[in-house]
Amino acid sequence: MxxxxxxxxxxxxxxxxxxxxxxxxxxxxxxxxxxxxxxxxxxxxxxxxxxxxxxxxxxxxxxxxxxxxxxxxxxxxxxxxxxxxxxxxxxxxxxxxxxxxxxxxxxxxxxxxxxxxxxxxxxxxxxxxxxxxYTIATALEGSLIAAKKIGIDIDKAHIAVIGASGSIGKACAQFLVTKCDRMTLIARSEIRLEKLAEIIKENRGREVGISTNISTGIKDADIVITATSSTGNIVMAEDLKPGSVVCDVSLPHDVSREVQKLRPDVLVIEGGxxxxxxxxxxxxxxxxxxxxxxxxxxxxxxxxxxxxxxxxxxxxxxxxxxxxxxxxxxxxxxxxxAGFRSFDQFIIDDKFDAIKKAASEKKASSQTI
Ligand SMILES: NC(=O)c1ccc[n+]([C@@H]2O[C@H](COP(=O)([O-])OP(=O)(O)OC[C@H]3O[C@@H](n4cnc5c(N)ncnc54)[C@H](OP(=O)(O)O)[C@@H]3O)[C@@H](O)[C@H]2O)c1
Structure with a gap:
């Protein structure tokens, strides 16, 4: 003191x-x-x-x-x-x-x-x-507010945490697991993920899925938190669910810049x-x-x-x-x-409605096909 x-x-x-x-x-x-x-x-x-x-x-x-x-x-x-x-x-x-x-x-x-x-x-x-x-605290706060803003019901959501066995990912997973319907933990080492899944079952009383494949692990996730030590992009445009929120805590960022161009139906925010x-x-x-x-x-x-x-x-x-x-x-x-930043720009409120609209159009067109 x-x-x-x-x-x-x-x-x-x-x-x-x-x-x-x-x-x-x-x-x-x-x-x-x-x-x-x-x-x-x-x-x-x-x-x-x-x-x-x-x-x-x-x-x-x-x-x-x-x-x-x-x-x-x-x-x-x-x-x-x-x-x-x-x-x-x-x-x-x-x-x-x-x-x-x-x-x-x-x-x-x-x-x-x-x-x-x-x-x-x-x-x-x-x-x-x-x-x-504090990174964990602000990433969690931001993700939950952003999810609400685009109409995701957290109780019914599937949350995927990439980098789940890491310092930030582990705490995010442990905090969110009791708030959502389903959770998938993702990283490269299966052994570390299995160990974490056991700890979560013991301490939080919930079963979670694990995956070493990002693409399949996040395919139907409503909320994705990504906090990895990867030096390149690992979250790709084609893997994301319409209407989902991705909180990219990683620096350098995990989410490919292509998401900004190709996925107007997805909200990507920077964590922390x-x-x-x-x-x-x-x-x-x-x-x-x-x-x-x-x-x-x-x-x-x-x-x-x-x-x-x-x-x-x-x-x-x-x-x-x-x-x-x-x-x-x-x-x-x-x-x-400090509000929500997405691909180096602060988001204005209209953006949330635009994402919701693009997501419902995408869902409707995939049902027609
Ligand atoms: N925004 C901020 O204020 C802020 C603050 C602090 C840190 N960060 C950033 O947050 C990120 C995570 O930090 P941390 O301290 O939690 O790191 P960490 O403890 O080293 O954890 C990294 C996690 O990522 C996984 N991982 C690494 N490469 C991967 C890949 N290619 N695919 C899937 N999973 C992968 C690791 O597991 P495996 O090795 O098993 O794959 C581990 O679970 C870093 O980018 C850091 O710079 C941001």
Whole structure:
């Protein structure tokens, strides 16, 4: 816990998700061969990217923070020797410590390697969090509101969770399983899915289906939550049910951009997009409006505002109590869902009616055939 008048400090590790991210910050990279840019990024040192100012809770409390760049693309996290990757993340944490941060958040793939943050946290002298509890809270809140808006009755719905054995997917599945009619857990490892299905039966009293095939697993799902560590698109236009909602939590996104063009009858929303209280300046363009952040960043800010310098979300067994707790703390400080974003654009209300109309037309035409 910290003194009430103190300005607590946090840091957040970031990395580019794709070439678009790289060239937004470094326009000259757009004219270079992607292989060369990849190589240069692999050599670049971990460094302080920007200072984050102006975050102010509705309680009046302020915090100060920094973005620290671990300049790897998602594929680097798989290609490069694991110990080197872990070492770069620890370098980022040390920069956070030197800046005076009391807590550091692990963004993107920095929270996936090393047992979802547990390994790097052992070398840290400050608190470390993946931000996944608040990501789960906001993805669930957004998915349920969006489903209602396009007329899905949750009690009667089939929900599919892709990446169900992961940190975010597991908690989403455990929360939603008692709210829906049917659930399918999807990932590549069948063994891990079977284990989770057993846990869900034991703890939540519900039988669930499992699948290692995304296409068949989501074919008749009304709600799809996707939170995987895939580096490419895995949810394709032809696999989605008319009138369904897909919450894409993954970064980089799992849903193919073709869905936007080919499936006007499906609602795709980005998970974990949050409005930050205060007159915020990230001093760095990560592709969102100035007062909007990802939920994982927001969790680090909320914990800093609370003076809760603890390893809040680490590992792949996030407890639902933590999800509820961080949601409450977020509300207390004035953090909220930043509306609905779909394929990098905020959705206006007319869109929900347009999707409903396109879905009923699609259903009617498939019945005629
Ligand atoms: N929006 C936000 O604020 C925010 C915040 C935090 C994280 N994220 C993103 O959320 C995603 C998930 O994070 P996490 O921490 O939950 O990761 P995680 O714990 O590593 O879990 C990843 C899950 O995806 C599955 N998976 C990986 N590749 C797959 C594929 N090709 N097909 C099907 N399943 C696959 C894994 O199981 P198998 O290995 O068995 O397939 C596992 O179940 C990441 O993209 C991360 O960057 C977003």
């Amino acid at each position: 910290s003194n009430d008048n103190e300005v607590n400090k946090f840091a957040f590790l970031i990395h580019p998700l794709d070439m678009k991210d790289v060239s937004r910050v470094e326009p000259k990279a757009a004219n270079k061969r992607p292989q060369l840019v990849e190589k240069i990024l692999g050599w670049m040192p971990v460094h302080k990217k920007s200072e984050i100012t102006g975050i102010q809770s509705i309680t009046g409390k302020r915090v100060q923070g920094w973005f620290i760049a671990v300049p790897y693309l998602p594929k680097h996290f798989y290609k490069i020797d694991r110990n080197i990757v872990i070492g770069r993340i620890i370098e980022g944490i040390k920069i956070a410590e030197d800046l005076g941060a009391s807590i550091v958040g692990l963004g993107g793939f920095t929270s996936i390697v090393g047992a979802a943050g547990i390994t790097v946290s052992k070398s840290a002298n400050i608190a470390v969090t993946s931000g996944n509890s 997009v949050v409005e930050v209280p205060g007159d915020v300046n990230f001093n760095y363009d990560f592709g969102y409006p100035s007062n909007v952040s990802l939920a994982c960043m927001a969790e680090t800010m909320i914990l800093a505002l609370e003076g809760r310098f603890e390893n809040f979300s680490l590992g792949r067994g996030i407890k639902l109590e933590k999800v509820e707790e961080i949601a409450k703390l977020g509300k207390k400080h004035g953090f909220k869902l």
